[in-house]
Amino acid sequence: MNEALPSSTVNAKHYMLTSSMCLDLFEKLTNTGPGGKEFWLGHIKGSLALVQALGLENLKDPMSLRLLVRLVANCTISSVASATAIPSALLEVRSHLERHADIGTDPKWKLTALMGEYAFLRSRIANSSVSLDECIIMAWGLDLKLMEWSQSMTKGWLPEIQGAADVFPRREIYPDRHVTQAWNTIRLARILLHEFLLQHDKSDHKHKIIAEDGLYGLSVDIIAAMADDICATILQYTDASSQSGDSRLAALSQQNTDSGKHMDSFETLNCYSLLFPLYVVGRSKWTSSCRKAWAMEQLERIGKSQCIPKALELTHLIEESSEPEPWPVYAMLGGYGFAA
16 A cells, blocks of 8 residues: 555544554553553554555655654553564654654654663563673663763753752752653663663672672662652642742642542643652662652652552552562553653
8 A cells, every 4th residue: 555545545544543542542541450562562563554554655744744753652662661672663664754754853752762772672681682791781872872862952951940959859840741751761761771780780790890990889879860850850740839831730739639629631640740750769779768758758649639549559569669670560550651
């Protein structure tokens, strides 16, 4: 089906692509158990097969390009969570979008490419398809790229720091939730990368890459810095004294079950998007005790005052240290911490 599609099929192709991706989202939001690779990738594979059947050359109109961007994001998320390398078909979609959509310099687009590399690394670790030393080298290289992404950010993506910058927790205000999530995705990915690196420190005499040249201490410091940066994003959504461009954010901490008021879907998503980053901070054995306590306090606050029971479940998981691997928890949350 690589011939040009008649105009009468334009709405049909949009409907098919949208339906396929909605099914993927629906399954992730409703099946919150520790699903396997097929669970994470089933509808994504279907969407990719549909794109190939329609032909990328027939998907150049603005709506099609927007749907393809969404497909890239969804597939990247699924690949990271399932420790599966990005399908080659998705790489073709990325190339198509870079030719026909003005997104090449967009920070979030660059982020999906970096998370694709993270998915590749996770797949190699999970399958033991390369040596541990090679995985360690790959992890350091990816961390460098994530750091460079942070340092190259344009002014429109930088937060406003309210109050003192050297206190914990800092209070940072970001342009919107999507920018906040992008930053926190980078930070939690760096935390998880350095946790992997620290698991192969001096205790494993076969792999001394981390133990040498003070890299062990560097990893610990990076985790601490990323944890503080994540915590700095929280108060803009949970503290009524935060001042931001969206006046609705200021009302979050004033709403609770006793008042009879309920958050709208926008405000709920603001708080829900904080859960996985806070969990990553709280669960890390390289996070200081005061950071852990603060992260758990925020999760409990969100859970009780904002009526989000999953937040309370996370505090129990942190207390019990019962889930060392974070991605099953990501599945439990419905799997849209990155996607919203």
